[in-house]
Amino acid sequence: MTDDEAFYLNQIAEMPVSLKEIREATATDPELQKLYIDIQSGREDTGRLYEYSLQNNCIFYGIRIVIPKKLQPQILKELHTAHTGIVKMKALARSYVWWKNIDMDIENMVKQCKTCCLMKNNPTKVPIHIWEYPKEPWSRIHIDYAGPFMNQYFLIVVDAYTKWLEVIPTTSITATATINILKKIYTTFGLPVTQVSDNGRQFRSEEMLRFLKENGIQAKFTAPFHPSTNGQAERYVQTVKNKLKAMMNEEGSVQDKLQRFLMMYRKTPNSSTGQSPGEMMFKRIYRTRIDLVKRKQEVRDCNNEELKVNKEFKPGDRVQIRMYDSNKWKFGRILERKGKLHYEVEVDGKIHHRHIDQIIKTSCLSENINTPDTYRPTYLQENSPTPASPEKECIQPSPTVILHTSPTRRRSSTQPVESPGNYQPENLVPETIPDTHEPTPSRIEIRRSTRMRRPPNRLNL
Template sequence: MHLDMEKRGSSTLKQQPCQDASALQQQDVGSWLGPQHGVPQHAEPGNRHEFKGDPGDTQFLSQQVREDGAASEEVVQCGMEAALNFDTVPDLTLDSPNFGLFEMNTDDCRLWGLRVVVPKKLRDQLISELHEHHWGIVKMKPLARSLFWWPAVDECIEQEVSECTICQKQRSMPCTAPVHKWKWAASPWERIHLDFAEDHKQMFLVVMDAYARWPEIIPMHTTTSLKTIEALRNLFAAYGFPKEVVTDNGPQFVSQEFEYFLKKNGVQHIKSPAYHPASNGLAERLVQNLKKSLAKNRAIGGMSLEHCVANFLLGYRNTPHTTTGKTPAELFLKRQVRTRLSLIRPQFSQRMQNKTEPPLPRVRVFTVGQPVLVKNYRGGEKWLNGVIREILGPVTYSVEVNGKCVKKHVNQMLGVNGNPAQWTQTDSCTGNFWNDDVIYSFL
């Protein structure tokens, strides 16, 4: 409003000394500042159907302007922002010659620029007409600003929309609140999140540990409360009772049997708000990852459902999590699980064992094809003739006796004269022989 005043003749305004502080304190500051400057002004309540005239009728509007001369005074004073910001105040009273720079008389209608100044008696009725189609605040304000004006017209529009029952019932969802993070669990299996997942008519009970991000997936034929309790009982037998269990409001989780089972075992049950899956986000995210993995494995083909679930669990548990930076197995089991990929690492344990073990004992060694004497435990002769056919281990051999191969220990055999056994050192852990000429290695 006061931008129009500045453009149309603020340079020609007659300046007068600013009133003293006591005079300003006695006046209503709201009458000096417009609504856009932070001083709310509320329209006086009135009967919206008190006047039967059309607010869009120029003659009717002129009559109301003449009957309500105070409206013009209010119009003039509301834009006096300079009273608080400048040393002098423009003289814009009705009797001032400067007032003609900002208003025109057309059929006795007061115009502020191109907008009609509406008297107090017609404001409620005009606001109701403006809100006939139940537009929102954003649409009503520019429409009103293009047609009419009075002090605090924006506040009147906001009040009209806020008090409209129809508009309030059709409001959109509020802005999303900032994500409230769960309290970080201090140890594994302290708080677990549960949910059910369905993929191609197969139900799964998914469990996620909040500390280590350790997943558990249990196929379910039925999802009743009793079957859910049975599945959890097996988990609790393996890992112990958690302190807290977080679920949604599914019928299995809100039943009396489920509540009694948790309460009896000292487990606190936390239920997320209905229709707000983000509150149980750990379980919901696990459900999404499981479904994506099953869809990809199904596209590859050649694997059963149990095989797909096992592969998913093995990969998920041994992949570093984005939140913790460590694998779930490392946090939950306190060790790294051995996988095919982990075989690429060199085995330092065997090297250190070879360095720290005492000197290895000397044992007898036989070669393939060497004739030997084998202890007979079936009666008759004490020793039987045999031939070494295969070396099975550090001290075990496959010996052919009477046309049949039997497994014998080195303590059960003797070398034949002319073909004695050789002496060498052996590592009983690895099965490696150290001889003068050759090393035999067995896996």
């Protein structure tokens, strides 16, 4: 016996199964007894017989003793005394004992141990499931609640396509309150195809499920206590909390701070899409205060290029404008043109803004019109002929008209009327206006029609 064999025999003696028990069990085990005879006779037809040896009437496989089937459960129990795992049990067994299919027996014993099953670690994590990228904006949204934080909750809504973020503060997280918030959001952006959420009671309630079913929205829920499935919303829950904490000492309410954060977030290009959420959502530049530093671009009005105005006014033109008080129209003059279709008009010392459809050019004279000092009516200009048709000129009556009457003379009502050509009223003679450039305030020319008129009866005294 070599020194190594003596060492292993001493180790076996310390096992709960003695060497004597192993020797006696080997002599009664049919399978091992056949192997024992083959080893003793030196047959080679069994294959790999050279790996076995005999010591003290016990069979050894290399340096390990072969355990009979009768004693195998005791050996397994001893190897599993400290509820070690499969790997450690195999490592320990390979130093002392061996039998056919020992590795499989060790695995089955550990799997059937109730205590070990209850104390198992989590299984190896599989690669993170990546949601299929949506084909269009607002087709799949992820929602979750953050809080309580700053004495309130925040409903986080993220669009999986554009990464557009909505954060709505609320003091109630019931199903009814959540539905009311979602209704406002869906009214603005439309109904999504899929809504992903965790297993919160407000998301799993019958009221919420009925709301989603009525609007044709597919509800998907994550596994409990596995937030990574709803990673889109979970990530932004932490982002919103961190940003609000960073803005804690800044001025403004929570709502003001939240709006500032959302505006800058929606303006900033996203690392996964390469574009800002605002640009992807609205297909245009999401304008914020940072855009004020850019050069102002000229605004091109396509409609104005084809706009043809059939009338226009110049400063100083006499006009009448539409009023919306007791007077339907008032007279004034054009002061300045504002744009293509708007003018400023002065009326009674006040400036009115009117559209061209509310202005009519007029030739009527009114004391209310503040005409320029250089303006003079045509019929008062020197060497100007008297208008042929006085009815075309609207003359406001002067406050004072001086009339000269001749001595009273009684006239018979049967007196014939003179012809229109030489007829002159006897009792009413107007005083002629001097030929001057400046009209006399108390005197004004009275122009009558050339029609034949009968004198009023009150003059027949």
